[in-house]
Amino acid sequence: MPMQPPVFGRQPGPKKPWARPAGQPDRRKRGRAGQRDRRQVLEEEPFCRICVDRGREVGSDVVDHIVRLADGGSDARSNKQALCNPCHDAKSLAELAADRVARCDA
Numbered sequence: 001m002p003m004q005p006p007v008f009g010r011q012p013g014p015k016k017p018w019a020r021p022a023g024q025p026d027r028r029k030r031g032r033a034g035q036r037d038r039r040q041v042l043e044e045e046p047f048c049r050i051c052v053d054r055g056r057e058v059g060s061d062v063v064d065h066i067v068r069l070a071d072g073g074s075d076a077r078s079n080k081q082a083l084c085n086p087c088h089d090a091k092s093l094a095e096l097a098a099d100r101v102a103r104c105d106a
């Protein structure tokens, strides 16, 4: 009776919904170039852009792509903004919710 050999470690599962489609190049700057860009954006915008629009001065924590790379946004400076963590989380959730609605409509 043949037996399957034991399988260890993480097995490839179904693709995550946010995974980059096969064949689509990674347009995000990575490594030191990406670190330098993020640091520069945070230095240029010390306060969260959304909070400033709402009349609050909250320090920025993360660099956000205004138009997501997944939606065809570029990794250029003009498409980046500094946000605080709560604003970035809220924006990301809103984008995911919009994705779900778009998938239901399709």
Ligand SMILES: [Zn+2]
Pocket (backbone or CB within 6 Å): 048, 049, 050, 051, 058, 083, 084, 085, 086, 087, 088
């Ligand atoms: Zn904010």
